[in-house]
Amino acid sequence: MADDFMKTYLHDYLKDVRQAVLAKVDGLSEYDARRPLTMTGTNLLGLIKHLAIWEARYFGAVFDRPFPEPLPRWDVESERLATMWATEHESRADVIDRYRRVREHSDATIDALALDAPGHVEWWPDPEVKLFDVLVHMLAETSRHAGHADILREEVDGAVGADAESMARKRHDADFWAARRATIEQVARAADSAGNGVNR
CATH class of the missing domain: 1.20.5 (Single alpha-helices involved in coiled-coils or other helix-helix interfaces)
Structure with missing residues (x-):
């Protein structure tokens, strides 16, 4: 009973944070959604692409439930770095639609497995994990990037808030x-x- 409550709580929180990240590209031009806003090139659409790829990996192959679309290799630096930005051939709709498909796949994994279901993260020093570990990790990772997205969007046009409605509301x-x-x-x-x- 406690595990069911905890899983639902963590999963609902992850769903909310995912939506907050997606909201950060609402109303932006293609340029503003993609343009580099830090020295390392961090950008809003790239954060969504990055989160989609890593969530697909964590709730897919880690639990022997691979996401049914190809993913870049995690162990090749050039492919790993390319997850942080969208090419001119990847439309915003493509990137967002992939994130939605990934979320559906991840949600199915989370719903199907118990919190103590075993998984294997080959790129972690201690690779044997439970669903609980990965759920907490992805919640932390998504929240971290949602914070990045908050700052990037504020830098673009001053919009703040966790959804399109609050970003559109001008308080000051x-x-x-x-x-x-x-x-x-x-x-x-x-x-x-x-x-x-x-x-x-």
Whole structure:
């Protein structure tokens, strides 16, 4: 009984976080959905592609329930790095549709197996795992990338929130946020000048 509750709780949380990631490309141009926004090239559509590929692997082959579409190799660096961005031949719809198919496949695995069902993650130092381990790992990984997506989307157009409705709702104007940013900048400079918490 407790295991069923825990599995449902973790699974529902994963479903919510997945939706939050998808919402971050709503209303964006192709360019803004794909453009690199960090030194390493992190971008919104690439995060979705990356999450789809790794979720397909974790809830697929790890439990001997392989996702029925080809996946790039995890042990070849060039293929692994290519999971972080969409090519010009991969449409946004293609990337999002694949994530939806992966989610359906993953959900079927999660629904079919008990939390203590065994799996094998060959790229982990301790490869013998349970569904619980992988569910927690994918929830943490998806949440981590959802946080990246929050920051990237804010950088693109200032939209914040976990869904399209909250991102569209403007609570404050640009002047409010400029003033807030200036205040935080001033405090950061004052703290630096004062030497608070210095590691020099």
